[in-house]
Amino acid sequence: MTWLVPDSLWWDGRLRTGVALRDGRVVPLADVPPGEERLRLPGTVLPGLGDAHVHSALVDVPTLRAGGLAYVWDLGGVPGKVAALAARHPWVRYAGPFLTAPGGYPTDRAWAPAGSCRELRSATDAGDAVGEAHAAGATLIKVTAHAGGPLLPAATLRAVVAAAHAFGLPVVVHAEGPGTVEAAYESGADLLAHTPWTEELDDGLTRDCAGRMTWISTLDIHGWGTPTPARGTAIANLRRFLGYGGKLRYGTDLGNGPLPPAINPRELRALQEAGLTPQDVLAAMTEPGRPELSWLPAGLDLDPATFAESLATARVLGPEVRPRHIVGQ
Ligand SMILES: [Zn+2]
Known part of the structure; x- marks a missing residue:
C-alpha cells in the first residue's frame, strides 16, 4: 500500500x-x-464527497463518479437492478423500492420504473417489505408520504420504522404536503429525503425534527437556479432546523430535472444561503468510515x-x- x-x-x-x-x-x-x-x-x-439522494434509474451512475461524486445513495429504484448496479459500483448505497400506500406516490408517476414501488397493505406487509429490501442488500429504507394521494396509515408507517430499525436500517421519508413531516417524525423515521418545501413548518415541529432527524437538502430542485417560492420556503425551514441543531446531508435528487450529473455548485450555494459554513458543507457531504x-x-x-x-x-x-x-x- x-x-x-x-x-x-x-x-x-x-x-x-x-x-x-x-x-x-x-x-x-x-x-x-x-x-x-x-x-x-x-x-x-x-x-469522499457524496450525494445522499440520487436515482440510478434516471441518471448514469458512472457519470456521477466522473463528475466528482465519490459515493451516492440511491433513494428508490427496482431492487434487483439497483443491487446489480451496486455490485459493480460498491460506492452506491441503496434503499431498494419506494414503500408506499396502494396507489400512493410515486406509483402514478411516469418516471417511476415498473417494479420500483412496493405497495404496503398492512402493518404485517410493511414488515415483510422491509425484510425483502434488507434481503436484497438495502442499507436504507425509503417510504413515501405524499398528501396529494393515498397515504399510509400511521400504524403502517410505524411498522416500517420498527422493522427497519430491527435490521439496523435508517428510514428515509419522502414527506410532501400538509401533515406529512409530522407523520414522518411521529413514526420514528430517521431522515427526510427533502428539506420540507410545501409550507413553513411549525416551530415546535421544526425543533422536534432537529432533535432527532437528519434532512437531505435537495434545495436546487426548486427552480434549478431560478428562485421560486418553494426554494425560499425550503431555505427558511432549513435555516430554522439548523438553528435548532438539526443534522443535514447534501443531496440533490439527481435524475429529477435538469441537474448537473456532478457536484452541484448551485446546491452548495443554497446551503450557504441557509447558513452553512464551508466547513459545515464538507461535513454534510462526507460520511465517517467510508473508504472513498x-x-x-x-x-x-x-x-x-x-x-x-x-x-x-x-x-x-x-x-x-x-x-x-x-x-x-
Ligand atoms: Zn428522489
Missing part, C-alpha cells in the same frame, strides 16, 4: 499539512518508514465567496486517477 502525501489533508474537520494518509490512518510525514512508497499529490485530499477519497488538485478553498465553484472541481481519488508523482521514499 502507498502512503498519500498531499499538500494538505482535510480530515476530522480540519486542514492539516505535513501528514501522510494510508487506509484511513493519518501520521506525521516524518513517521512514514523510509523505503515505503508514497504518492505526492498537489492540492488537498479529503474524505476526494481530491482538489487546486487545493481546498474555504473562502465563502468562492467555495462552491471551487469544491465542484473535486475529483474522486480512485484507481482511474494516476498522478505521476510516485516516489520510492
Whole structure:
C-alpha cells in the first residue's frame, strides 16, 4: 500500500499539512518508514464527497463518479437492478423500492420504473417489505408520504420504522404536503429525503425534527437556479432546523430535472444561503468510515465567496486517477 502525501489533508474537520494518509490512518510525514512508497499529490485530499439522494434509474451512475461524486445513495429504484448496479459500483448505497400506500406516490408517476414501488397493505406487509429490501442488500429504507394521494396509515408507517430499525436500517421519508413531516417524525423515521418545501413548518415541529432527524437538502430542485417560492420556503425551514441543531446531508435528487450529473455548485450555494459554513458543507457531504477519497488538485478553498465553484472541481481519488508523482521514499 502507498502512503498519500498531499499538500494538505482535510480530515476530522480540519486542514492539516505535513501528514501522510494510508487506509484511513493519518501520521506525521516524518513517521512514514523510509523505503515505503508514497504518492505526492498537489492540492488537498479529503474524505469522499457524496450525494445522499440520487436515482440510478434516471441518471448514469458512472457519470456521477466522473463528475466528482465519490459515493451516492440511491433513494428508490427496482431492487434487483439497483443491487446489480451496486455490485459493480460498491460506492452506491441503496434503499431498494419506494414503500408506499396502494396507489400512493410515486406509483402514478411516469418516471417511476415498473417494479420500483412496493405497495404496503398492512402493518404485517410493511414488515415483510422491509425484510425483502434488507434481503436484497438495502442499507436504507425509503417510504413515501405524499398528501396529494393515498397515504399510509400511521400504524403502517410505524411498522416500517420498527422493522427497519430491527435490521439496523435508517428510514428515509419522502414527506410532501400538509401533515406529512409530522407523520414522518411521529413514526420514528430517521431522515427526510427533502428539506420540507410545501409550507413553513411549525416551530415546535421544526425543533422536534432537529432533535432527532437528519434532512437531505435537495434545495436546487426548486427552480434549478431560478428562485421560486418553494426554494425560499425550503431555505427558511432549513435555516430554522439548523438553528435548532438539526443534522443535514447534501443531496440533490439527481435524475429529477435538469441537474448537473456532478457536484452541484448551485446546491452548495443554497446551503450557504441557509447558513452553512464551508466547513459545515464538507461535513454534510462526507460520511465517517467510508473508504472513498476526494481530491482538489487546486487545493481546498474555504473562502465563502468562492467555495462552491471551487469544491465542484473535486475529483474522486480512485484507481482511474494516476498522478505521476510516485516516489520510492
Ligand atoms: Zn428522489
